[in-house]
Amino acid sequence: MTATAHSGPPRPLAVPTPVARSEWDAWGTEPARLPAGAKALLATLVPGKAHPVPRRTAPVLTPSRLDDADLAALGAIVGAAHASTADAVRMLHLGGKSTPDLLRRRLDEPQSAPDAVVSPASHDEVAAILAVCDERRLAVVPFGGGTSVVGGVDPETGPHRAVIAVDLERTAALLDLDEISLLATFGAGTTGPQAEELLGARGYTLGHFPQSFLHASLGGYAATRSSGQASRGYGRFDDLVHALRVASPAGELSLGRAPASAAGPDLRQLFVGSEGAFGVLTEVTVRIRPRPAATVYGAWTFPDFASGAAAFREATQRGIRPTVLRLSDETETRVNAAMGGHLTRLSGCLALATFEGADIPEAERIRDDLDRVLTRHGAKSRGEDPARSWERGRFASPALRDTLMDAGVLAETLETAATWSALPELKSAVTAALSAALTASGTKPIVLCHISHVYPAGASLYFTVVAALTDDPQAQWAQAKDAASRAIVDARGTITHHHAVGRDHRPYLEAEIGPLGIEVLRAVKRVVDPRGIMNPGVLIPSEASAPDGDDRR
Numbered sequence: 001m002t003a004t005a006h007s008g009p010p011r012p013l014a015v016p017t018p019v020a021r022s023e024w025d026a027w028g029t030e031p032a033r034l035p036a037g038a039k040a041l042l043a044t045l046v047p048g049k050a051h052p053v054p055r056r057t058a059p060v061l062t063p064s065r066l067d068d069a070d071l072a073a074l075g076a077i078v079g080a081a082h083a084s085t086a087d088a089v090r091m092l093h094l095g096g097k098s099t100p101d102l103l104r105r106r107l108d109e110p111q112s113a114p115d116a117v118v119s120p121a122s123h124d125e126v127a128a129i130l131a132v133c134d135e136r137r138l139a140v141v142p143f144g145g146g147t148s149v150v151g152g153v154d155p156e157t158g159p160h161r162a163v164i165a166v167d168l169e170r171t172a173a174l175l176d177l178d179e180i181s182l183l184a185t186f187g188a189g190t191t192g193p194q195a196e197e198l199l200g201a202r203g204y205t206l207g208h209f210p211q212s213f214l215h216a217s218l219g220g221y222a223a224t225r226s227s228g229q230a231s232r233g234y235g236r237f238d239d240l241v242h243a244l245r246v247a248s249p250a251g252e253l254s255l256g257r258a259p260a261s262a263a264g265p266d267l268r269q270l271f272v273g274s275e276g277a278f279g280v281l282t283e284v285t286v287r288i289r290p291r292p293a294a295t296v297y298g299a300w301t302f303p304d305f306a307s308g309a310a311a312f313r314e315a316t317q318r319g320i321r322p323t324v325l326r327l328s329d330e331t332e333t334r335v336n337a338a339m340g341g342h343l344t345r346l347s348g349c350l351a352l353a354t355f356e357g358a359d360i361p362e363a364e365r366i367r368d369d370l371d372r373v374l375t376r377h378g379a380k381s382r383g384e385d386p387a388r389s390w391e392r393g394r395f396a397s398p399a400l401r402d403t404l405m406d407a408g409v410l411a412e413t414l415e416t417a418a419t420w421s422a423l424p425e426l427k428s429a430v431t432a433a434l435s436a437a438l439t440a441s442g443t444k445p446i447v448l449c450h451i452s453h454v455y456p457a458g459a460s461l462y463f464t465v466v467a468a469l470t471d472d473p474q475a476q477w478a479q480a481k482d483a484a485s486r487a488i489v490d491a492r493g494t495i496t497h498h499h500a501v502g503r504d505h506r507p508y509l510e511a512e513i514g515p516l517g518i519e520v521l522r523a524v525k526r527v528v529d530p531r532g533i534m535n536p537g538v539l540i541p542s543e544a545s546a547p548d549g550d551d552r553r
Helices: 038-045 068-078 087-093 099-107 123-136 192-200 218-224 305-317 330-338 341-345 360-376 385-392 397-406 423-440 473-490 506-528
Strands: 116-118 138-143 162-167 174-178 183-187 241-248 251-255 280-287 294-302 324-328 349-357 409-419 446-455 458-468
Touching: 038 330, 038 458, 068 116, 068 123, 087 116, 087 162, 099 397, 099 409, 099 473, 123 138, 123 162, 123 241, 123 280, 138 280, 174 192, 183 192, 183 241, 192 218, 218 280, 294 305, 294 360, 294 385, 305 324, 305 349, 305 360, 305 423, 305 446, 305 458, 324 330, 324 385, 330 349, 330 446, 349 360, 349 385, 397 409, 409 423, 409 473, 423 446, 423 458, 423 473, 458 473, 473 506
Parallel strands: 116 162, 138 162
Antiparallel strands: 174 183, 183 280, 241 251, 241 280, 294 349, 324 349, 324 446, 409 458, 446 458
16 A cells, blocks of 8 residues: 555555664764875965864753743654653754754854754654644744755744754654555654664665755755655656655645646645745655666766866766766866776766676666767766766765864855756856855865766756865855855856755745745645744744734743
């Protein structure tokens, strides 16, 4: 049976191995080691006095504003042990893990914290929590893996008197499996590794591997329109969503029952990408596949980025489907070379790809098809090693930001997408905006870029910025991010391809969807969340005051 039926075998079918929550002030649970070649690069970036930003041993948090009656009402739903105002619990829910988030945790006191963390174990418990919070004027921030890099899970109160984080970790489970239709239903708090654990035991895979894979949840993937590194082979996460179960302050929605439908607009699309502003995604039914029996790898270098992009466009428009397909520009290829390893002998622009199949010959046929196209555009094969090396370390780079801060270096990313015809101008504009803004702050930045996702009509550009931290690093990056965002808007790129809107991209959203588009989002929110308790400030500004009666402030 599927998720919309809510029948069949008792739930859950299987529960995964628990995972550790990330540190309060770092991406993961352990510090990252800098690659061997990083010292020379750091010396170039920080030629003078460094401005390291050291970690603290523990934060000072804003005190909880909940009263005993609030806590008792929430504890009656989930059990007292799962409704906590303890600092040790609240400090793990301070928000996401962008560079501004991490800088705040190293520099600001006190830290804005949710007033409580409530951990439901089921859809019904989430629905009951929302009813209590709606009645008592408590804002709600749905919390999965806490990996947002756009201010998507900040504990913002809005017009309400307090805010709670609804941690979905206890919902992690495989709830239903339809092996005939290849559909699996998960609790929204199930992380990427947990989903692969539960599916892998049965011979299946979801195939969604974003850089946040080790920590992010399936509910988070859906709420942010995640696009995993294997999107060319498996599709974006919104392509994988078959059905959703949603708890909102106005009631429940079960969306998605057939593989395709003409029954009006697809309401799933209101909640995929809604970032918790319209309700809590409690269950997600996804399309799965048998685990591939074989994987092969390929790497090529192009003389320049333009020839590589032209080759990627042709291959994509011809329908050639590697599982992963990436193209680094000259600067990113050169920096990777400087960091050491087998890349030290490479120049130009490095392209990487992986290929899956029922057997090695099937995977190799896809590689051969791609190789013929790339070669016509001037590519030279570099064997399998560069792609294998990338795959081994593909989830490690976010944690390097923590180590680089210790050394006085800023490292941050942003992404966008555009049509193939607009891509060259977009890349040039964003690179120039970032370089100019960071140079104006007194640093000599390095701006790297790669194509991370491809489509017949266009591609995504993923930028990495590395520069010396100044004595005001928060203002330094805020100015650079604003300059880049304005350049994206002016060059007709999307303000976000897969990081979501959150609060950071909200000022630029109207330029993309128009004033009427913003009003459509407001209208939806007024229906499903009349008092505006859901994740205030995400997607659209929160209302100025809490409607319908006493807000108990």
